[in-house]
Each structure stands twice: as C-alpha cells, then as structure tokens.
Amino acid sequence: MAASRIVLASASPRRRRLIAWLGFDAHTLATDTAEDLTQPLAPPELAASLATEKALAARAEGARGTILAFDTIVVHDGAVLGKPVDADDARRMLRGLSGGIHEVITGVAVCTEAMAHPHTFTVSTPVHMRSLDAPDIEEWIAGGEALGCAGAYNIEHHLASVEDDQCFQNVAGLPLCHVYRELSSGRAGATPVGLVRPVEACDAALGRRCMLGPEVCAGSSPRR
Secondary structure, three states, rough: OOEOEEEEEEHHHHHHHOOOOOOOEEEEEOOOOOOOOOOOOOOOHHHHHHHOOOOOOHHOOOOEEEEEEEEEEEEEEOOOEOOOOHHHHHHHHHHHOOOOOOOOEEEEEOOOOOOOEEEEEEEEEEEEEEOOOOOHHHHHHOOOOOOHHHHHHOOOHEEEEOOOOOOOHHHOOHHHHHHHHHHHHHOOOOOOOOOOHHHHHHHHHHHHOOOOOOHHOOOOOOOO
C-alpha cells in the first residue's frame, strides 16, 4: 500500500531533520506520553512499548496517514537511562557513561489508519563515550541540550562515537536505514511515495562511509 501523508510523532528537531533524508516532508505532531521507564520489560521491549504509546497517542489526537514514532533509551550496566530530570541528574549520567561503552536502543512504531496495532521494531547500537572531565560536563550542560537527550548527551556534538559498522543515526534517535528497510518492504503496512535510500545523505553529512547502511537497505527493494 502506498502512503502519501507521513506524520512524525515527535517534537525533536533532529528527527524532523533526519526524516527528510528519506525523501518526504513529514507533518509533525508532538505527543505527551508518560514515558515510564520503570515498566517491567526488557530494554528493547521497553523502547518499542514507549514508541507504540506515542504512535497511538498521535492517532488518538487525530493524526491521519502513516504515523512514525520513536523512543530512544540508553542502557548502561543494566540500568535504563532516559532524559535527565535536572542538571544534577545529567551530571550523574555523564559521569557514569564517561570513558566506557553503553548501548543505545531506539524503538520504532509505524501505524496506519488500517492497523489495529502499530508495527514495531528496535535497533541497538554500542556507543563509545569520550572520557569527560568536570569542565567538559559543565560546558555541555551549560549549552542547554542535555535535559532533552536520553543519557544527557547528543552524539552529534562529538561526546561519543560509534564504529563504521554501526548506525550513528540510531544514537541520534532515528535509525534511517532500518526505517527505510521496513517501509520499502511493505512490512510496516505502507510504502511512502518518493521514499529515498538515505545512505548517501548520511555518509555525506558525517564524512564517512557507513558499512552497515547499504547492507540494511539491501534487505528489501522499494516498491515503485
């Protein structure tokens, strides 16, 4: 089924920018959901559940077309980290992540008007955090973005890195190539008109050659 109207259930400026690399201009609808990280679920199931809540909330608020919703969590030493509640919480998260490896999981929910329940999937990425001293942490928090980011950091500001065989944009909150694969295959219930493979745009923006993106995108062929 082709889809002409895409609704992004997010207020994130990064997600609004990234989704354009898939070739369509999405309508945005911010949703207000609880984002309860204490649910007794494994981290991938939790991320998918939180994304599902956002997709269903967007539909309940009157969104029409194909709704895309995302939720990103950080997992470190078995603990799930969402957005910090204040600057002290951000400091705690950043000190804990400093100099180590953690996992970022993004849950994705795709919902069309014909679907009783969203199609969901998750993408997990190991992330290497820079060693951060106290001035590094204070400078980052003073910039004003920390409270809006899971784990209190934004990978686009070079606080952390991923290997070339991992999805950088998943850590930014939108696993582009995985979304492309699900939409182009029709597994998500709809194939948007004008869907574009995002590998080239992502490589150009990051100045690298991703080893994972072409493999993920080759998992299915877009319907024309």
